Amino acid sequence: MDRYKLGGWHVKISMFHFMPHRDLPDDFEKRYRSAYVDVPWSELGDSAMIGRYYNWGVDELVFAAEAGLDGICTNEHHQNVYGLMPNPNLIGSILARATNHLDCAIVQLGCSLPLTAPPVRIAEEYAMLDCISGGRLVAGMPIGIAMDANMNYGIPPIEQRDRYYEAHDLIVQAWTRDDIFAFNGNYTQLPYVNVWPKPIQKPYPPIWIPGAGSSSTWKFAADNDYAYQFLSYYGWLNSKAMMDGFWDFVETSGHDANPFRAGFLQLVVVSETDEQAQKDYEQHIRYFYNKLQHLPPHDLFPPGHQDFVSLERGVRNGLTESIAAQHETVKYMSYGDLVEQQFVIAGSPATVRDQLREAATQLRVGNLMVLLHIGSMPHELTLKNIDLFAREVQPYLTDLWEDEWENKWWPERLRSRGEHETTGTVAPAN
Amino acid sequence: MVFLHGPSGLVWDPFLIRLAERNRVFAPEHPGTSPGHEDAIKALDELWDLVLHYYDLFDELGLKAPHVVGYSFGAMVAAELAATSPDRVGSLVLISPIGLWHADEPVAHYQMMSREELSAAIAGASGTSPVATTPAVTSESDEAAQDELIRWTWSMGCTSKFTWPIPERGLHKRLHRVSAPTLIVAGDHDRVVPATYMQQFVKEISGAEQITLEGAGHAPHLDRPAEVLEVIERFHDNAEA
Numbered sequence: 001m002d003r004y005k006l007g008g009w010h011v012k013i014s015m016f017h018f019m020p021h022r023d024l025p026d027d028f029e030k031r032y033r034s035a036y037v038d039v040p041w042s043e044l045g046d047s048a049m050i051g052r053y054y055n056w057g058v059d060e061l062v063f064a065a066e067a068g069l070d071g072i073c074t075n076e077h078h079q080n081v082y083g084l085m086p087n088p089n090l091i092g093s094i095l096a097r098a099t100n101h102l103d104c105a106i107v108q109l110g111c112s113l114p115l116t117a118p119p120v121r122i123a124e125e126y127a128m129l130d131c132i133s134g135g136r137l138v139a140g141m142p143i144g145i146a147m148d149a150n151m152n153y154g155i156p157p158i159e160q161r162d163r164y165y166e167a168h169d170l171i172v173q174a175w176t177r178d179d180i181f182a183f184n185g186n187y188t189q190l191p192y193v194n195v196w197p198k199p200i201q202k203p204y205p206p207i208w209i210p211g212a213g214s215s216s217t218w219k220f221a222a223d224n225d226y227a228y229q230f231l232s233y234y235g236w237l238n239s240k241a242m243m244d245g246f247w248d249f250v251e252t253s254g255h256d257a258n259p260f261r262a263g264f265l266q267l268v269v270v271s272e273t274d275e276q277a278q279k280d281y282e283q284h285i286r287y288f289y290n291k292l293q294h295l296p297p298h299d300l301f302p303p304g305h306q307d308f309v310s311l312e313r314g315v316r317n318g319l320t321e322s323i324a325a326q327h328e329t330v331k332y333m334s335y336g337d338l339v340e341q342q343f344v345i346a347g348s349p350a351t352v353r354d355q356l357r358e359a360a361t362q363l364r365v366g367n368l369m370v371l372l373h374i375g376s377m378p379h380e381l382t383l384k385n386i387d388l389f390a391r392e393v394q395p396y397l398t399d400l401w402e403d404e405w406e407n408k409w410w411p412e413r414l415r416s417r418g419e420h421e422t423t424g425t426v427a428p429a430n
Numbered sequence: 431m432v433f434l435h436g437p438s439g440l441v442w443d444p445f446l447i448r449l450a451e452r453n454r455v456f457a458p459e460h461p462g463t464s465p466g467h468e469d470a471i472k473a474l475d476e477l478w479d480l481v482l483h484y485y486d487l488f489d490e491l492g493l494k495a496p497h498v499v500g501y502s503f504g505a506m507v508a509a510e511l512a513a514t515s516p517d518r519v520g521s522l523v524l525i526s527p528i529g530l531w532h533a534d535e536p537v538a539h540y541q542m543m544s545r546e547e548l549s550a551a552i553a554g555a556s557g558t559s560p561v562a563t564t565p566a567v568t569s570e571s572d573e574a575a576q577d578e579l580i581r582w583t584w585s586m587g588c589t590s591k592f593t594w595p596i597p598e599r600g601l602h603k604r605l606h607r608v609s610a611p612t613l614i615v616a617g618d619h620d621r622v623v624p625a626t627y628m629q630q631f632v633k634e635i636s637g638a639e640q641i642t643l644e645g646a647g648h649a650p651h652l653d654r655p656a657e658v659l660e661v662i663e664r665f666h667d668n669a670e671a
Binding site (some may be wrong): 151154155158159162186296298299303304308311312315316317318 | 468469471472475541542543544547566567568569570576579580582583584585586587588590591594595596
C-alpha cells in the first residue's frame with residue numbers, strides 16, 4: 001500500500017446544483033403523477049421564469065467558487081421539474097469562463113453517456129470545457145436514470161448498460177489514441193474518429209462514475225480506476241451499509257483504500273443556530289422531498305434496466321422494495337426526523353461541521369459534494385447558505401485526509417493550493 | 431404447432447394447457463427468458479435477428495411450415511415470421527397482435543406499466559383481470575412469489591428489447607407478404623391495442639378471417655379459453671383441408 005506525502009491533499013468539497021423548478025404549486029404532488037416524464041409544460045412551465053432559474057443557478061455556483069468551494073457541479077436531466085439541465089455542458093461552459101481566475105474544478109456529473117448519439121459529441125464537449133477552463137474539468141460519466149434513458153429518450157432498458165460501456169470505450173479512445181481510427185461498435189459506427197479538440201488533461205480528465213448502489217457500477221469504477229460517487233438523498237447514515245459494501249469490494253478486488261476514489265452527495269443547510277436553520281430551510285427541504293422526488297418507484301426500474309443479478313438480489317433481499325417504501329415514507333417524515341437521521345445535515349455551523357466530518361470519515365470519502373441549493377430555496381437564501389458554509393464550515397474540514405493519500409481523481413493543476421498559471425482570460429463582467 | 435407467448439414470458443395457463451392436450455405444441459421461451467439462460471438475449475440485437483432465430487429453431491425441430499399461434503408480442507413475432515419467409519408458416523393465428531401504430535389511437539404504453547397496472551390494463555369489460563394480481567412481493571414473501579416477480583420482470587425486459595419504446599417496427603410494410611391462412615382473434619374491450627387495429631391486419635393479409643369476442647380484453651384466450659380454443663380448432667381444421 002503506497003502512501004504519498006504531498007502538500008495540500010485534503011478533502012475536496014464541491015457545490016452541487018440541480019437547477020430545479022422553484023415554484024411548483026402547493027398541491028403539485030396530489031395533482032400530478034410524477035415530477036418526471038409527463039409533468040406537463042402547458043400547466044407548469046414558464047420560459048422566462050426558468051431563464052431566471054438558470055441565471056440564479058449560475059450566479060449561485062460562481063458565488064460558491066468565489067467563496068472557496070473546491071468545485072461546482074452540474075448534471076443532466078430531461079423532461080422534469082427536479083433538474084432543468086438537459087445539457088449540463090451549456091451551463092458548464094458559462095461556469096468555466098466565469099471561474100477562469102479561480103482554483104475551482106468544473107465538475108460535470110454529468111453527461112449520461114447512452115443518451116447522446118454519437119457519443120463522440122460528449123468527448124468533444126468535455127474537451128471544449130477542459131480547454132476553456134484551462135484543464136479544470138472533472139468528467140462525470142453517469143449511466144443515466146431510467147426515466148431519462150428509457151422513457152424520455154426511448155432507449156430499451158436492457159440495452160442501456162451495454163450502450164454505456166460502448167460509449168465509454170469510444171470516448172476514452174477518442175481522447176487517448178494518436179491515430180485516426182474507425183469505430184465499429186454495436187450501437188455506433190464511425191469511419192473516422194478524430195476529435196478536435198482533445199482535453200488539456202492527460203491522459204484524460206479525472207473520470208467520476210456516479211451511482212446509486214449497483215455493484216456493477218462499483219466494479220466498473222474500480223476496474224478502470226475511476227472515482228465512484230454515491231448519490232443518495234437519504235443521508236449518510238442510510239448510506240453507510242452501502243459504502244461499507246463498496247470498500248469491501250474495493251479491497252477484495254485488490255485496490256487500495258484511497259478515500260479519494262469515493263465521493264458522496266449530502267444535503268446541507270447552515271444558519272446562525274439550529275433553530276434558525278429550521279425557520280430558514282424547513283419548507284424548502286419539504287419541497288425537495290415531497291415535490292421534486294415525487295415519482296412512482298416503478299419508473300426507476302423498468303424491466304431490463306437492472307441486470308439480472310441486481311434484479312434478483314433486489315427482490316430477494318428486499319432492497320428494491322425498501323427503495324420504494326422509503327420514497328413514500330420520506331414524504332411524511334417531520335423536519336426533526338429528517339435532521340435527526342441526517343437526511344439533511346442542518347443547523348448552526350458547529351452542528352454542521354461535526355456531522356459532516358463524521359459523514360466523510362465514516363463513509364471514507366475524499367470527495368464531498370454538498371447540495372447547498374435545495375428545492376424551492378430562493379436566491380438570497382441560497383447565497384446565505386453558501387456564504388455560511390464557505391466561511392464557517394468548510395475551513396474546519398480541510399484537514400480531512402490531509403497528506404495521507406494522493407488524490408488522483410482531481411484536475412492536476414488544482415491538486416494543491418498555491419500559485420497557478422491561469423489561462424490569461426479575465427472573468428467576464430456580469 | 432408453435433405457440434409464441436406474450437410480453438411477460440411463457441406461462442402454462444389454462445388456454446395453453448388445453449391447446450397442448452389436443453395438439454403437439456412447441457412453446458419456445460423467448461431468448462433470455464429461460465431460467466439459467468438469462469444472457470441468451472445478448473446474442474440478438476434487432477428484430478431481424480429474432481426472426482432468423484425462430485427459423486433456425488424450426489429447422490432444429492424439423493418444422494417445415496407449422497401452424498403458428500401468437501399472443502400480443504408473440505403475435506407480432508408470428509406475423510413477422512409469416513411475412514418474411516411466407517413458406518415457413520402453415521397457418522397463422524394472431525391473438526391481439528401488436529406491431530402496428532396509429533398516432534390518432536395509439537397502443538397503450540404497456541411496456542412501461544407496473545405489473546399491477548398491466549394486469550388491470552388487459553382486463554375486459556368485466557374489469558376483472560384474467561391474470562392473478564398477487565399482493566406486493568416483499569423480501570418476506572415466499573420464494574415462489576419472488577421467483578414469479580423476477581421471471582415476469584426479466585421476461586418483459588427481454589421482449590421489450592424489440593418493441594421499446596413504441597411497439598412498431600415496420601410490420602405494416604410487410605403484412606401483405608403473408609400467404610398463410612390467417613385468423614385474427616381480438617376482444618372488443620382491448621385497452622392495450624385498440625380494436626380498430628384489427629381492420630388493418632385483415633385488410634393487409636389476403637383472405638384473413640377475424641373473430642371479435644364481445645367484452646373480452648387484450649387476452650381473450652385467457653378471458654374465454656374454451657371459446658377461443660374452439661375457434662382456433664375450427665380454423666385449423668379448415669386450413670388443413
